[in-house]
Amino acid sequence: MTNDELAKTVETSDEWIQQRVGIKQRHIAAEGEFTSDLAAAAARSALADAGLSIEDIDLIVVATTTPDYTFPSAATLVQMKLGMHHGFAFDIQAVCSGFVYAVTTADSYIKNGLARRVLVIGAETFSRLLDWSDRTTCVLFGDGAGAIVMERMDIGDDEPDRGVLSSALRSDGRHWDKLYVDGGPSTTGTTGHVHMQGPEVFRHAVGKITDVVYQSLELADYGVDDLDWFVPHQANKRIIEGAGAKLGLPPEKVVMTVDMHANTSAASVPLALSVAVRDGRIKQGDLVMLEAMGGGFTWGASLIRW
CATH class of the missing domain: 3.40.47.10 (Thiolase/Chalcone synthase)
Known part of the structure; x- marks a missing residue:
């Protein structure tokens, strides 16, 4: 959704939005497309980049403020959609800080031996929390998801930390x-x-x-x-x-x-x-x-x- 498209429904302009916050466009999830769908798509991309399958993952952590349901967690729905029947999954809610909180949590689980490989996902359908008549907020937010795989590695004494x-x-x-x-x-x-x-x-x-x-x-x-x-x-x-x-x-x-x-x-x-x-x-x-x-x-x- 471009700024010009948004300006058709609320009193704003492309110039005003770009000048104040630097945003040119945002993406909006389709009707019937949920946070867990976006999260699962990002997860599949991250696994492909890592050359891994879902069988290699021990834990899924999803950072989100917009889960599909009050419960169960978005993470367990992602687990189901990826066909993962082992390990465990949970959500973290720290709003915009959620992904950094999730990375830190996954790092702690790995370092404490509770997981070897963790799928860490940040996913939101934030558009569903917006009042589309309020130009002070609706111009600022969008929907999306991203994911990384974190894993335990053994590093030699002469190798730099990773x-x-x-x-x-x-x-x-x-x-x-x-x-x-x-x-x-x-x-x-x-x-x-x-x-x-x-x-x-x-x-x-x-x-x-x-x-x-x-x-x-x-x-x-x-x-x-x-x-x-x-x-x-x-x-x-x-x-x-x-x-x-x-x-x-x-x-x-x-x-x-x-x-x-x-x-x-x-x-x-x-x-x-x-x-x-x-x-x-x-x-x-x-x-x-x-x-x-x-x-x-x-x-x-x-x-x-x-």
Whole structure:
């Protein structure tokens, strides 16, 4: 759905949207197409890229705010759709930070010997939480899914570390009403719609983003100059540019796909990763920083040797 198409139904324009948030288009799931469908498609693509089958996976973790049902989890539906009858699966709900939370969770399960290979998915049909008459929110979001496979590897003493090197996760529930959905099973019994105090979210975003990035780098004994790529949550062009500038990163090291996908919540980081890997920017051995911030507030970063 392009900005021009959106402008036919709500008072906005392509120029206004691009100037404020840098979005040119977003994708909307078809009628009858659910979060688990998008997640399963992304999972199949990730497995094919890894040269693996679903039999090789021990655990599926799906980061989502828009599951098909209140229960069961989207992850168990993905497990069914992929034909996986072993192992275990569960969802993580940290809104836009969900994929970074999921990567960190999968890393912990692997390092503790509870899983050897994990399918980590970020998937959303966020369009179904939108009030399409509210131009302050409906122009910002889209649907999508992305996935990676994480696995345990034995690395020799003389080889560089690979995979997740460090992570930093944070949350602060005092800010819950700055970005939230006004519905839920325990409150209204309805799905509800997204509400956001845009200036407040923007005010908190850059500082919180850079704090966890610095913490992750410090934990792994690296500096900003060591980074090959910064892959942030794709919410807003100005937030991404602000965080990059505060970190002192040149724009050419920052992966930005918000123009193509809009804000896809937990799907945004893996979608950006997929674009940068497929176009050849991110290569094996590169030092990559993932970062996200979402409603709650939640925020986090993971430093990865690709």
